[in-house]
Structures are given as C-alpha cells and as structure tokens.
Amino acid sequence: MFPFAFEWVWDAGHVVFMGGLWYALSIIGLGMTYCIIKAVIDTSKGKGGHHH
C-alpha cells in the first residue's frame, strides 16, 4: 500500500493501482476538508442562522 511496505515494487502495476487509489482518496479528502473549513468560516461570520 505504501512504498515503505516490504512488498512494494516500483513497477507500473503498483504505480497505476496505488496511484489511482491515492488520487481518488485525495480528491475525496480535499473536497471534504474544503467543505468543513468553509462551513466553519461561514458559521463564524454568522451565516446560516436563517433559512433561505
């Protein structure tokens, strides 16, 4: 799973497979981080107290 794990080999299979996994996880993680941080900022500015 990681280059420091004992069975890791620097070949196309590992790079494509694990690269794809980390790429998808990064998008999901960054997307959620953005949403949460923006929600904290919006809330601290007093947004969301009324319904629209």
Place this chain on the structure above:
Amino acid sequence: MDSALIPKGVKRCSLGLFTLGIAVAGAVLLWGVYAMLLCWIKGLNQTNMNDYYGFALWIWADLAVIALGGGAFFTGFLRYVIGKDELKNIINYAVIIGFICYSSALLILAIDVGQPLRSWFIFWHANVHSMLTEVAFCLSCYFVVLIIEFIPLILENRQLDKVPFFHNLSHNMHEVMAIFAATGAFLSFFHQGSMGGIAGVLYGRPFGSREGLLVWPWTFFLFTWSAAACGPCFTILVTWITEKITKKKLVKDNVIRLLAKISGWMLATYIIAKIIDTWYWATVTAPSMGFTLMDFYSNNAFYGIWILVLEIFVCGVIPALILITKTGRNNSKLLMTAVILAVIGVCINRWVMVLQMMAMPVLTFENWVLYLPSWQEVATTILPVAYGVIVLALSYRYLPVFPQEKELNPID
C-alpha cells in the same frame, strides 16, 4: 410525537403505524443478524459453499445489488456532470438506494471473507494484478462518496438544519457535489467493470472467459454498461413501490420518463453489445476451448437454453424496446413491466456469471455440480433487504427526499 422531525408541508403516517412497519422489517433483520453471527462465530461451515462453489449466493447478491445500486452513480453523473437538471427531483432517492446497496454489499463481503478482522489485508498487502483488488479499492472509495452524497440530505432534516454549522456544511457540500459525483462515476466505472472482468479473465472457466481490449475482457465493459442501464431502472422501481405504499405521487412523470428514456437507450445499446458478445463467444471463443454452445446448457437439471433466452430476449430486448419508444414510456403499466424485466435481467446476468460458471464441468471427469444455499446464506442475503426497507422508511419520514412532494400533494 415526532412531528418536529418531519419535513414541513408534507404528511406522514402515525408514529404507531410507522413503528409497526419498522418492527416487522426489524424482525427479519434480526433473523439475518442471527445467521450472520452464526457465520462469524462458527465459521463458513454454516454455508453450503465447497471447493466447487467458492463464489456462491453471497457473491451473486453482491454483484446484483451493486449493479442495481448503479442508479446512484449514473443518475449522479447525468445530473451533476452532464447537467440533466430535471433529475434533481430523483437524485436524492437514487443516492439513498445506492447507499443501501453498497453498504449491503460490504456487509455481505464482511461475512463472506470468513475472517473479517483481516479484511484490511486487501488494502495493505494489495495484489496489484488482481481484478478483486480493484473492486475492493473502488467499492470502498465509492461507498465513502455515497456517504458524502447522503450527508447533505441528512443535514437537511428540519431540526439539524437549524444548527448553523450543519446548514453551512450541507450548503457547501451541495456546491462541490459535481466533483464528488464525477469521482463516483470514475470509481463506479472501474469497480462495476472489474466485477465482470473477474469472470472474463478466468480462462479455466470457458463459460465466463472472453477476449477483450488490453487487460480488460469484454465482460468488463458489459458489466459497467448493464449497471448504468439497469441501475436507474431499479431507482424507478423503488420509487414506484414507495409511491404505492405511501399512496402518493412523489416524482413527476416527466422526470421518470426522462430517466426511463436514458435507461432504455443504455439498455438497447448494451443488449446489442451483449448479443454480439454471446454470438462471438458461442461461435469462436468457446469452440477454441473445445466446447459447443449446448455444452453449457444441457446435461443438467437446471441450466437450459431457457436461461439465455430469458436473460437476453425477455429481460433485455423486450424492456429495451419498450423504454426507447415514447408509446411504451407513456403507458405506466408497460413502463413498469419494462423496468421490472430489466431489473430481473441484470440479476439473471450476475447469477449465470457467478453460479452457472461454477456449476459447469470443465474437465472430462467432472459432472455438473448444482448448489442450494443453506438457510444461513439465505437469511444473510435477505438481511440487507430488511435493512434497506428500514433506511428507506426512516429517510422518507424524516428527510426532504422528494423535492416535488409538496407540490404534488398539497395539504389543505
């Protein structure tokens, strides 16, 4: 008693009646949980799986629910990436159905692996040459995407929405949902495909083995295609069942017909590709391995040529023809017949690609080996249905799932 939690402007049944319904589904759920605990505590000797059937009822159920849950990724793709705005009126329900299907698949896999405490091995010690590794990666990641797509809807509950942070979080998640939907479509394309790819690369099993493109056998593309075609049909079917139970119109006909039309064209093109694939397999691939078509459909007590006709013609060609014609889509009985046939068709496809492939003898000294699941396997396969009913009931009661419900069912 729970009226403060129910969305404004809509009517729900009494809490007593709702609790009774949940209790009935809960009893079935408990039966499944008991069987699940038996499998976990006593082991896979509780099943009728054996050396012939390493893949059995559970893997069929996994493949079937994931295909049926394909409505979430494909409807999300159409709504957020292609921009079919009308589908915003059904996307919430598609996401909930997808969430149920994928969580059910993961639960079944957790029973099937026999030693769930080691299920993380597939990530940590990944075999990068295995289609199953790709399935495990994409399936888990896509389940996270489905949770992310479900969260804003949960946060729109009348009471949760009053909390400013939740309101803002839900709003922000809606804003970037296209990114999550696109990621979901990417992940779904690969795991739906790899599930078909598993059968296609088994060259020792001529029933499933196929040629293909680079490392992907044709079954890879056929599985993704069929999930995109039949998943939305399952969403339409569950919406229709919900409307019958609640005795309400929840989604306008134009939305259902648009989704049905897209599904119809996907199904029509899929079934043409499937017929070409079957013809090539029957006339070229299988003979090159020493088999004729009828070797796969004779000399056994169950699998006759009828199952091929049922899958491709009755549950493929007929629903496709109904769904691509305006007359067919505008007739609600024909539309629902087509939707039900398409759902049955994809389930039969997954059944034959898992179980008939295992049953078929491949060596001269072997016979057809038929399989009947144990009650524990049946109970754990019914468990997700009961779980799904409970999640759908809770979501419908407490969340604003259908944006058109108020307009279609005004309260005097």
